[in-house]
Amino acid sequence: ANLRPLANQIGPHGQIVAVDLSLAMLKVAKGRASTIPIPIHLARADGCHLPFVDNSFDAVFHFGGINMFGNVRQGIEEMVRVAKPDAPVIISDEGMSERRRKTWIGRRLGEMNTLNLCRPPFADIPWDHVHAFELHWAWRELFYVLSFRKGNDPKASVGTPQEEVHRRIKT
Known part of the structure; x- marks a missing residue:
């Protein structure tokens, strides 16, 4: 639900990395992301152990x-x-x-x-x-x-x- 408002704030040259622990939520996000014209990368991860570098x-x-x-x-x-x-x-x-x-x-x-x-x-x-x-x-x-x-x-x-x-x- 947050992808479009975030994309509008980021603008055409940005990108979004969205994380959720739930596969079901990631599937919903994937469907919504397909209608947004900026790159959106989805990752399944625990918010207490994010798989990104500092x-x-x-x-x-x-x-x-x-x-x-x-x-x-x-x-x-x-x-x-x-x-x-x-x-x-x-x-x-x-x-x-x-x-x-x-x-x-x-x-x-x-x-x-x-x-x-x-x-x-x-x-x-x-x-x-x-x-x-x-x-x-x-x-x-x-x-x-x-x-x-x-x-x-x-x-x-x-x-x-x-x-x-x-x-x-x-x-």
Whole structure:
């Protein structure tokens, strides 16, 4: 579902490498990729053990599934590892904002799908290897979007990870 919007952002001279552990999802992606006019390479791989060399990608985008990883920290570390220095890393998944959780609809959505109760994985971000962190909420505050860049920004005075998170949270 994400291939066309990504291709539109990348433009006609880029390419996409898409990874999934599920053969069924890769088959769906293959069908969708056939209608997109830029190269799309599909690979079956575990997100906690990506089969790419360090510093391979201009950007890393992960949408959906991080909440289900057996080792979220390792998955995020892998995303950072394969990103080029200063490349953006964007991670999004189900997880309501604190404000949404307190509403009647938020409580009902949490009962209907416990993944909606997941929180952004702040503790799993390798803070020593990222900068320009931001948290945004999407789709009526039902999904979190974490974005940051690989590498340290020597100009930034971050403090502790908790201070950085509190400074950047926009609800």
